Amino acid sequence: MKRADILIIFSVSLILLLIISVSAVTYTARNAALGDSGTCKKGPVLLKSDLTGTETIKITNIKGSICSRSWNGLCEDSTGCASGFKHGCSGGTQGTVGLYNSNNKKVATYSIAQVMQGVKVPSTAKKAYVYFLDTWYNDNNGGFKCTFDFSSCAPECSGKECGDDGCGGSCGSCSGTTSKCKTSTGQCVTCLDNTDCNGGKICNSNNCVNPEDPCASKNCDDNEPCTQDSCSSGNCINTLISCPSGQTCNNGACVPIFIAGNATWQNLNSIEIQNADIYDTVKLALNQANLLNKEINYSIYKKDGAGFLFWFWDKKIAQFSSIGFSTWIINETGEFYFNASVEDYNNNYSSNILVVGEEFNAKPTITIIKPVENSTFVIGTDRYTNDVIFEQNASDEDDIIDIYWNFDDRNTIIFTDCNNGINNCNTTHRYTSAFAGTRIINATAKEATRKGFEYDLSRIYVYKEGLNLFIIIDKPNYKLREFPQTPITLDARSTHIANCSRTLDICQASAGGKTCSEITDSIDVSDKLYCYKYADSSSNKFRFTWYVDGITKPNYPTDASPFQIVFPQGGKHDIELNARFTI
Numbered sequence: 001m002k003r004a005d006i007l008i009i010f011s012v013s014l015i016l017l018l019i020i021s022v023s024a025v026t027y028t029a030r031n032a033a034l035g036d037s038g039t040c041k042k043g044p045v046l047l048k049s050d051l052t053g054t055e056t057i058k059i060t061n062i063k064g065s066i067c068s069r070s071w072n073g074l075c076e077d078s079t080g081c082a083s084g085f086k087h088g089c090s091g092g093t094q095g096t097v098g099l100y101n102s103n104n105k106k107v108a109t110y111s112i113a114q115v116m117q118g119v120k121v122p123s124t125a126k127k128a129y130v131y132f133l134d135t136w137y138n139d140n141n142g143g144f145k146c147t148f149d150f151s152s153c154a155p156e157c158s159g160k161e162c163g164d165d166g167c168g169g170s171c172g173s174c175s176g177t178t179s180k181c182k183t184s185t186g187q188c189v190t191c192l193d194n195t196d197c198n199g200g201k202i203c204n205s206n207n208c209v210n211p212e213d214p215c216a217s218k219n220c221d222d223n224e225p226c227t228q229d230s231c232s233s234g235n236c237i238n239t240l241i242s243c244p245s246g247q248t249c250n251n252g253a254c255v256p257i258f259i260a261g262n263a264t265w266q267n268l269n270s271i272e273i274q275n276a277d278i279y280d281t282v283k284l285a286l287n288q289a290n291l292l293n294k295e296i297n298y299s300i301y302k303k304d305g306a307g308f309l310f311w312f313w314d315k316k317i318a319q320f321s322s323i324g325f326s327t328w329i330i331n332e333t334g335e336f337y338f339n340a341s342v343e344d345y346n347n348n349y350s351s352n353i354l355v356v357g358e359e360f361n362a363k364p365t366i367t368i369i370k371p372v373e374n375s376t377f378v379i380g381t382d383r384y385t386n387d388v389i390f391e392q393n394a395s396d397e398d399d400i401i402d403i404y405w406n407f408d409d410r411n412t413i414i415f416t417d418c419n420n421g422i423n424n425c426n427t428t429h430r431y432t433s434a435f436a437g438t439r440i441i442n443a444t445a446k447e448a449t450r451k452g453f454e455y456d457l458s459r460i461y462v463y464k465e466g467l468n469l470f471i472i473i474d475k476p477n478y479k480l481r482e483f484p485q486t487p488i489t490l491d492a493r494s495t496h497i498a499n500c501s502r503t504l505d506i507c508q509a510s511a512g513g514k515t516c517s518e519i520t521d522s523i524d525v526s527d528k529l530y531c532y533k534y535a536d537s538s539s540n541k542f543r544f545t546w547y548v549d550g551i552t553k554p555n556y557p558t559d560a561s562p563f564q565i566v567f568p569q570g571g572k573h574d575i576e577l578n579a580r581f582t583i
Helices: 112-117 504-511
Strands: 007-018 027-029 032-034 040-042 045-048 054-064 095-100 106-111 127-132 135-137 144-152 202-204 207-209 227-232 235-240 247-250 253-256 263-266 275-277 281-287 295-304 307-317 323-329 334-342 348-350 354-357 365-370 376-378 388-395 401-406 412-415 427-429 437-447 453-463 466-470 488-490 496-501 517-520 528-536 542-548 563-565 571-582
Touching: 045 054, 054 112, 106 112, 263 334, 281 295, 281 334, 295 323, 307 323, 365 437, 365 453, 376 517, 388 401, 388 437, 412 427, 496 504, 504 528
Parallel strands: 275 354, 376 453, 437 466
Antiparallel strands: 007 571, 032 040, 045 127, 054 144, 095 106, 095 127, 202 207, 227 235, 247 253, 263 281, 281 323, 295 307, 295 334, 334 348, 334 354, 365 388, 388 427, 401 412, 401 437, 437 453, 466 496, 488 563, 496 528, 517 528, 542 571
């Protein structure tokens, strides 16, 4: 009888992340601004959100690795700048500073060069932004700093005749030789004290009044932003000037009506927060009884001066009996609160204040809970395993994440919105006899709107009746993420062939004296196979072919001998082992 040669081919790939210091890439960012993080961002960089009382702005220092192709960049500390692109702040610049009013309408634009000399702030300007144009930027992990000096002058009109307020402005233009100006407002008034009044009258609330007037002894002040005092029948009457819905006047300012413990800002891990970063995703959470399936209206307000202005609106159907929430991707820095109103409820619930700062993106985390590493699964007579449970624990405090499962048998599945408190993004999967052997499971958590991701791996073993090839790379550990910049050992001596039977008697009859071990299914312990090691990696019938980044080399061993390699540079690398065994 002629001998038959059976060839078994299998490959295992590992992604190795080697983290070392590498040179940064220089690139051109057009119409983009350089943010505090040292990377190019879309849109302007906010310099100052409230210019009230500010007379001038002036650049006092710009430094960092910022290089311009046309020799007019902003580069004082030029470490890392490409050769020929170094330049100091004393030269020209390619940037602008834009000033905007409270409605985000541009009121003035200046070049960086002008602002370096100092420019006067128009009275209508409330915000200042900076833009950099056609700028080359080399990030050597140092970032950059841009410091602006804001020269302020508080107008003071107390006791002055109508005219100069001491800040280059005017206290007003009043007729009459006795007219003077009231403190800070510039409003023309009749008197500041009794010496300004004639005919036996006294000065009360900046007006000359008869001392017999029932209101003459009252000091009614109308300076508060949200109150107006007036005199009626000898009494000062406090009248509330309208504040926005859900706000009340407190110490002269419109503030949210806050009902503690009901409406709260939360991160995506459902932890109550008071601070967040721009571009974070946050929860607007309402805790109340009997919310399930009720519609909740959310209104977000942003602080503007002494009060809050409407910013954003959304509505959601409550997801749980005692909790309903909406999510919001923050698109601007500042201070915010939200109101939540529920259909058929009378109360309007207000949250705490959320302070939003510059961008900092927290990475996702993910851990595979099931299948447990080194679990065993048995393929039944129907040529399938039982349903294998794939369970993970993933989180990201500031981004919605999606979960990608790769079962290592050419099948994948994607779940979305996996940390919104509703979807668990777990699943089940069955393996066929065509994919018996070593399987490396990959679960990846990826941010839905930003680029952050993280993954976890779990190695399992799938057995079938007959011959099974298990390729096992012992070194490097398939779970490691970081490697030193030293030689790395490749070792796969645990690789072997197992021969499996349905019963112990059949296994022992073919084992030729080798030990038959019981393999129990991790899902159903009644499903078993009996296997013995048909050949280990030392067999001369094995032929190993190693591939590093898709390339094999003549000096790589073809047997199970361990050996060392050195990556030419850090980053992402692929290691693949192809094992052939001839029977």
